[in-house]
Every structure is written in C-alpha cells, then in structure tokens.
Amino acid sequence: MGNIVQASYIVSAILFIMGLKMLSSPVTARRGNLLAGLGMILAILFTFLIPGMKHQLLMIMVIAVGTVIGWVSAKKVPLTDMPQMVALFNGMGGGAAAVISYLELSRGEVVSGLRLLAISGGLIGSISFSGSIGAFMKLQGLMKDRPITYPLQQPFHALLLLLTLVFGYLVLIQSAPSPHAALNIVTLFFAFPLLLGYFFTLPIGGADMPVIIALFNALTGLAVGFDGFAIGNQAMMVSGTIVGASGSFLTYLMAKAMNRSIQNVLFGAFGKVREQGVAKDMKPRDVEDAAIMIGFARKVIVVPGYGLAVAQAQHKLREFMNVLEDKGVEVKFAIHPVAGRMPGHMNVLLAEANIPYDKLHDLEEINSEFQTTDVALIVGANDVVNPAAETETTSPIYGMPILKAYQSKNVLVIKRGRGKGFAGIENDLFFMDQTYMLFGDAQDMLGKLVQALKKI
C-alpha cells in the first residue's frame, strides 16, 4: 500500500479521535461530527490510490447510489424515528464487514492467523447485521415491540451459537484445498450467525432497545476492527477498535442510566411479568376542568415521555408552555434520563420545538421540587414515574430512578389508553387519589388544553 495512502489514514484517525472527543460536549458536538466527516472523506478518496485497484468507475457509481439513498432517507425521517435509523445504518456497517470477511475467506488465500480474524469479523458483523435489522423492525412497528418468547428459546439460541462456532472451526481448518467445497462451507458458516442475530433480538422488549442498539453498534465496530487486521487496513484497525471500545462503554453507561444490568437486558427479565390486581380505577377528567386546574396553579412540572414523541406533540407542548407563562404560571420540564426511546432523545425533541434549555431539568435537579408543585402533567410517560420502582421489591423496574411526580398535589396524565408501559407493568400512580386521566393522543389533547386555557 502506498505511503501516501498510509499517511492519509493516520490523518483520518487523528480527525476521528478529535471528532469523538468533541462529540462528548454539547457545545462542540456538531463540529466534532463534521471533523470526523472530513476524516472519512479523506480516507475514502485516498483509498482509490491504492495500487492495483480495479473496477473504480463501478465503485464510484455504487458509492454514489449509497450516498443518495443514505442521505435522503436520513434527512426525510422524522426526528422521533432517529433511534431506528441508527439501528438500520449500523446494520449496514455490520453487513459490509460480513461481506469483506466472506470474500476474504472464500478466496482462500488468507493464512490461518488472519483467517481466524476474518472469521471473527464475519461472525460478529453478521450478528450485528441481522440483529440491527430486527431492532429496526421492532422500533419501526414492522414487528411487535413486546418481547417475543417461546419454549426452549435459550437452548435454541445456544444451538445456533454452537453451530456458528463449529462451522467457524471448519472454515478455519479448511484452507481451501478445493475452492468449491470451501465456498460452500463458508456460505453455510454465515447462515448461522445471521439467524442468531435475528432470533436473539426477538425476546428483547422495546424499553431495552437503546441498550441493544448500542451493543450492536459496539459489535459492528469490533467486526470492522477485526476485518481491518485481517486485510491489513490500518484505518479500519484503528477506527473499528476505537468504536468497539467506546461503544461497549456507552452500552454500559446506557444500561446504568436505566438501572438495568446488561445481562438482564440480553437474557430478558422484562419478558416475565407479574400480574397484579389493583382494586381502584383510573379517574378520567374533562379538558375544561383540567385546564382550570392548570391555569390557576402556581407551578406546573411537565413530564414528557415516549407518547409525546410518538404523537409529535413537542410543538404543541411549547404552545402550551407559552400560554401558561402568559398567565404567570411557572412551567418546568422534568426529563428522565431515558425519556423517549434513548438517553437524550427527549432533549433533542424539545430543543427542536424551541423550548429553552434552562427549563429542562434532569432527575436530580427536579425531584425535590415535586413537593411544592401544584400540578404534575405527565405527557405519554409511564414507567419513569411508576412509584413501584421505589416500593415494590418484586417489580422488574425496582431500583430504577424515577421522577417523583406522585409527590405533587395533583397529577394529570395524558395517555392514549389504559395500556401499560414498555416494561409491561401496572402503574400505581395512575390510580392514586390525586391523579386524573386525560385519555387521548398527546398532540390532540395538548391542543384542546391550549384552547381551553385561552378561554379562562
């Protein structure tokens, strides 16, 4: 490989690392991404200069097609659907890593040490590919986002893993004496991790998806790193390994923010749900009554959740805030670390609606304020305000930090129906004496509240 290509790879690695560092602060984050983008363009352009590269014209055309599709789909999708787009594009990367391994292995020239790396890269890349597609389908609503379980599920996964490893070993020892036989074993080998990734994602519930996507992201990074070592490409070695490490750490941080252990997420505890009988019933309330309750309050704390994101109600929420502030009501927003579908997702959505940053408060800041709050308005949030996390030791969410909305004098809940949250458990908050329900779509209901408030 030419020296000039190597030099460009070093520069791009530096740009990636600096870009990632800048991505860790809100002030520099966007420039960080642009810097990494510069590194990427550099690495791609100089790769064309590698001596003996064939099919360059076709390559440019394929890249152009991918660029147009990737750009248009990423720009057109609403912000609420961002998590599944991350999953989808991550899957593409895993697939590309699998393709590299597949071609290297079926060519059969690779020496055994590097062959092991190519096998590992292919295995991990395939799992990440099909698993990410599964996660995308769940979040996009193409598949039920509740955990899908069936008898002997874990043994079935174990069998798939075993077959993957057995065939991986066969590929390793078969250093291609006859090219056709080798090709077949290689093809068979790839079938098993592809199946494994998909089936592995099925029993994982919607609430745990961010952690799983983060995990698949780390896995793709690792696969890219392994493939880099296998084909001797320094840019891939360095960047892939960095993403593998930082992605693993992010997975851990996200699981911690949700108070879930990685093990719990992977081997499903949310699937098994205890039914509990609650004698009381939810108390619906008219929009007009609710508007009076809010309009004459001194202090209102809004707790937005995934229901707000689904209903695209962030702009209506801003309007709601403006009307209340005109009336001299103090409005604050309580953002749970995992509100929305991913950590930080809710901040992005509210920022899109121009709700000022200094009104958004995180858990530690706001929890002491609920006691002095007249109305806590829950908009499409559920598990993050469930007091069971503090009191019920048997609850699957026990120990998760929650917003203490139950301490406020009145609680209003905008909710689509009587269903349960992602964790699939009842929420005692909805049955408490000071709690009233506003059943309906978040956007629609906030609109009605704004109208009613203007008449007061």
Next chain:
Amino acid sequence: MSEIWVALYIFMLSGFTGFEVVSRVPVILHTPLMSGTNFIHGIVLVGAMVVMGRAETTTELVIGALGVLLGALNVVGGFAVTDRMLEMFKKGK
C-alpha cells in the same frame, strides 16, 4: 512475529483511546455520541472498496459491490443522522 506485536499494540492503544474519549459524556449526549460512533465505523467502506477492487470473478464483483453499497449507506446515513440530532443543540441558551 513482530507484526503480530505491532497489531496487538494498535489494538490495545485504540481500545484505551475509545474508552477515554467517551468517559465523561453527559447523559443527554449518549444517543448522539452513539450515532457518531456508528458513523465512524462506516470506515468499513474503505475495506469493502479494497476487496471489491481485488475482485476477479463476476460473483466476487457483485458481492464486493454489495459490500461497498452497505458501507456507503453506513457512512452517509450515519453522518446525516448524527448531524440532524446535533443540529438541535445549537438553539436555546
């Protein structure tokens, strides 16, 4: 022999760098940062280009082109998604 050791050093140092750059990230940036790392492993495109550039048969060429397509989607989609998320952080105070 020495090449293996160099490779191990690259692996170790890159790993530590990865941990280090994300070690003090606020919760609100978890998702954008994950999206950013998702973009960076799009470097896999470079590898896909290398194997496609070596293709001898039509089958290899087609599979290689598929790899390049997937890699390009990862790069461009990953970048655009991250940029859209971060666009939101410039407003407000």
